[in-house]
Amino acid sequence: MQKIIAGHGSIVRRKFAACAFWILNAASWAALYIGYLRHSELPLGEVAAAALFGLLLQLYCARFHSPGAPIRPRWLSCNVLCALALACWLLSLGFRGLGADQKHMWYGGELLAWGWLGLGQTLAWLANPLFLWTLVRLSTRRRTLVSGPLAFVLALDTWRLDTYLADEGGGQYQVYGYGWGAVLWLLSMTLLLAACGSVRTAHPHSPVALVRPQPWLRPLGLALGVLVVAAAGALAMEQRQIANHTEQAALAAFAFKRDAVCTREVPPVEHPVAHISGPLTLLIEAREHASAYPFEDLEDLLSWGIPAIRVQDRDYQLSDVGGERMMTSVPAAGPTPLGLLIRTDGPNLSALLQAEGGVVLFKQDWKRSPAYGHSGCPDFSPFPAPEQQPRALLTSALGLPAKPVIPFDRYAVADSVDYQGVVTAQGMAAPVDGRSRNPGCPATVGWVSARADRTPDFISRRDGLRIGDKWFFARRIGEPKLFCQTDSAFLYSVGDRTELLTLMIEKRRLSDFQRHWRIFVEVTAPQTFIENAKRGVTLDSVVEQDDQMILQLSDPRDGRQITVVAKPKPGKARR
Structure with missing residues (x-):
């Protein structure tokens, strides 16, 4: 490849390198746009590989963009790398760092101000003072044998953080994913590492001579920087391509998810019930007292529009008691045309809805998430809105409207x-x-x-x-x-x-x-x-x-x- 790019003369080499640089630059950004923003149906592997290859080849072509073959020292000098590191660090303060969902996000500036409160869970916040201290030492051309590499190592501890403090009561939110602020922040640490390998200090035996005490840090830092950008971009594109619609909506606020994204969708019901002619029989089988919410609260289920629910030998329904909406129960009477079986085992929950004659209307399995605000796989909420699962699946199978008509409650507000x-x-x-x-x-x-x-x-x-x-x-x-x-x-x-x-x-x-x-x-x-x-x-x-x-x-x-x-x-x- 080097011989092809170099050509047979200096003029050919320069012209070809210049054209290849801009062509590859445009192609790489177009590939990133197609794969990341537009969610194109193009094969993800090919798009990501083309974009990464193009970006790396740009750096290679840039080497021959000038008549002098070697890269100019000032391009990767300590001052330039320090300036780039500081720029990425400052930019990261204005972008989202991490969070549990779109409503509970921490920006980089907020993490800098309050991240010290989480030192019991991660040491990553300590990378910030070390980063600034190292920049000060590099600006005075002093050695940074420890502080620069240590700042990068501490920054890597970010990925160990899986929960963070939610409130004064000690509640915890689980980290769903990381924003581009986290990517820029980690990139700044790799550039700082490269700057530590570019600084020239006085030789210990010859004060006149200047040497780089850690020259291997510059290629290592640059390689890690390319790896951070490439890995973040590849994860962002891959997760958006394979995630289900719920995960894609959640990923809108993040660069990528911390764990694997859910790819399963809840399939629609092919043959919903036209009319419910009797109560819905509910049977819950829970192992080791595992929660079966939202199916555990009959009043919530009835508020979805289900006319009546039979549990054991009694029927439950929402009634109007003197203008007050209230769940009531009477002894069971009449046949039950539908049966709903709920099985729970730890985080796993399965729902089976059958009609008369054993006809299966739907059978769905969920793996629920124990973390607050996380929906599980596929979409699952213990307190679902009409469009959320498992409420949407059950109501559609029963032929119920999204907004059911339930008895009016004149005591819905406190009136004591x-x-x-x-x-x-x-x-x-x-x-x-x-x-x-x-x-x-x-x-x-x-x-x-x-x-x-x-x-x-x-x-x-x-x-x-x-x-x-x-x-x-x-x-x-x-x-x-x-x-x-x-x-x-x-x-x-x-x-x-x-x-x-x-x-x-x-x-x-x-x-x-x-x-x-x-x-x-x-x-x-x-x-x-x-x-x-x-x-x-x-x-x-x-x-x-x-x-x-x-x-x-x-x-x-x-x-x-x-x-x-x-x-x-x-x-x-x-x-």
Whole structure:
């Protein structure tokens, strides 16, 4: 190749080298544009090889671009390499360095300012002060036998970082990929390494003579620089060519992904159900208590538009209870035309949807990612939006709309009324052992128990209340307790604040579980009541009057009782 480029004379050599340089320059950038930006269907290997070969050949042709065959010393002098290293380092501060997703990205300047907080996970941040210190020493033509190579070695520790601190609470984000800022930053370290091999210092035995104490560092640094650029470009092009559409959208904010990209797509359902004529039977088989979200919460599944779901011998659906959207359950009745089987084993989850007669509508396997914000392979989210998986696959197979019509909930926002309570009387009664969990309630009224009612523990995040053979899953009010009075059920939770006893009380009708009201009461109570608030204090009676309520509270363990008169706070009259 050298003989071909050199030609038979100096004029031919110069003309050919000049033309080849610009032709290869244009071809290389065109190849990078086609393969990286346009996601062309051209074979990736050939495109990447052509681009890399062209870029390397440009450097070779540049050697003969001038009449003098050797490369001019000033082209790769210490000053030029230092200037290039500093330019790449400064540019890296304005580009994305790394991140978990498009919303959680760290730019180079942010990593420089706050990266020292992650020294317990990686030592890469220490490369920055060493980089600047080495540049200062090179500018004064002093030896850098340790600082330059050490800065490069510390910079390589970036690739060991797989998670980083997300918040003050100690949460961790997993590193999804690296931006072009990280590539420029590492490139600056390789150029610094080459500069360390180009510096000329005084000979130790002859102060007049100048020598390069580490000449091998210059070709090593330049070769590593070419390798960094070529590897980053090849990874960027390859991952964008083979990634599925979800990964391609995620890669838009990165140069390349830290791990292998997902190439699998969720195939569309060929024969979706035209109409659901009965409940969907759900069966979950989990090994070692592996999570099956989002299939573990029936209320979430029903909010996708599924009319009813059958689990064991009960049917669950979303109902309108006095204007309140609530999941209810009744004993199973009628056939089930569809069955959904979910199997989980660690990060692996498989879903099988079958119609009557064993007809398979879809069978899909996922490998879920334990990291926050990562979707798994293929696309999977434990809290999916309508267009995300596995919700999109299930709703399309069932023939459901993307935005289903579900019962309106007039209690979707907090509507409790604030009350201020005052202790008006105190007393003592005999301590009570083994008090009923649902005092005053009929035998047919009580909390749904996974053991007593033989229900799986994944039904709902809310506590279910049983009234006859119907179950109601109302919005939680802390750790609720229950007592009944005449034809009403009072759900309440007791808490504490600084020198205050707090109660959230909700009154519902026993016949149909419709809500009458909800209040939040703050009481300046005796210290013993405040200390035992969550563990033992119970609400024994509620007397409603025109402008106030009289509450009877007790601590069954020691028999203490208090009477509280609660009134609405100004401007907070009860509805």
